[in-house]
Amino acid sequence: MEYVALIAAILPxxxxxxxxxxxxxxxxxxxxxQKQGEKDDQYIARINSLIDVKLADAEAKDATIENQx
Amino acid sequence: xxxxxxxILVLAMSITWGSGCRTSPQSTNPKVAFAATLLGGADxxxxxxxxxAAANEAVTQLRATEPDYYAKVHPLLVKLAKLNxxxxxxxxxxxxxxxxxxxxxxxxxxASGISPSDLTTFGFKNPNSAAVAQVGMATLVAAxxxxxxxxxxxxxxxxxxxxxxxxxxxxxxxAAAFIADAAKAGE
Numbered sequence: 001m002e003y004v005a006l007i008a009a010i011l012p013x014x015x016x017x018x019x020x021x022x023x024x025x026x027x028x029x030x031x032x033x034q035k036q037g038e039k040d041d042q043y044i045a046r047i048n049s050l051i052d053v054k055l056a057d058a059e060a061k062d063a064t065i066e067n068q069x
Numbered sequence: 070x071x072x073x074x075x076x077i078l079v080l081a082m083s084i085t086w087g088s089g090c091r092t093s094p095q096s097t098n099p100k101v102a103f104a105a106t107l108l109g110g111a112d113x114x115x116x117x118x119x120x121x122a123a124a125n126e127a128v129t130q131l132r133a134t135e136p137d138y139y140a141k142v143h144p145l146l147v148k149l150a151k152l153n154x155x156x157x158x159x160x161x162x163x164x165x166x167x168x169x170x171x172x173x174x175x176x177x178x179x180a181s182g183i184s185p186s187d188l189t190t191f192g193f194k195n196p197n198s199a200a201v202a203q204v205g206m207a208t209l210v211a212a213x214x215x216x217x218x219x220x221x222x223x224x225x226x227x228x229x230x231x232x233x234x235x236x237x238x239x240x241x242x243x244a245a246a247f248i249a250d251a252a253k254a255g256e
Contacts, residue, residue, distance in 0.1 A: 054111040058118035062150035
């Protein structure tokens with residue numbers, strides 16, 4: 001019975017954050033190199049957009065934790 | 070269950086391994102190198118934030134049955150979230166061209182903010198709670214452990230770029246000076 005409770009507690013965490021973990025691993029391994037034929041200014045614009053998205057996502061998640069009593 | 074925990078640990082460890090294998094951009098344009106380097110910083114703060122979200126969900130889940138654990142760990146998560154916010158602000162400043170923004174230092178401060186073992190070392194009342202805490206903290210611990218390696222990869226990429234410039238008879242610069250120049254170039 002305890003085993004069932006443990007699985008019930010852990011599975012939601014794994015299903016929710018497991019893909020994120022795998023995504024982070026892929027991102028860190030592959031990085032975002034310049035694509036074939038991509039000009040410098042196009043690459044910089046694409047990377048800057050990615051940076052903005054990541055920072056906004058991180059900031060929102062941090063705020064949730066900081067505001068929790 | 071053991072297989073599941075092993076899988077999680079392997080994935081967590083692969084973040085540390087993977088962080089040293091980033092692909093560098095091929096361009097010799099300082100702005101390109103700087104953007105790619107800054108993205109490395111954004112990857113770190115986003116990974117930490119994702120880890121914090123998972124960790125927070127785990128401690129919240131344990132709040133009713135392990136109130137002392139919640140009282141101990143939640144403030145640590147808040148501390149890390151605030152350090153992460155400082156790094157986010159520093160990255161934004163650097164991206165905007167502020168060469169004085171020490172975003173690499175702010176990232177290192179996250180890693181040294183707490184000891185990862187403090188997140189899981191606790192006298193739990195229920196043995197199942199320890200397993201929930203381990204799983205919940207795995208992403209965060211992996212992200213924190215990866216930070217020194219990512220820093221090293223970022224510094225290594227900068228040094229390699231400087232060496233490339235030197236090879237083409239451009240005056241040698243330190244990695245720090247390169248970052249400052251690249252930031253100015255982005256203004």
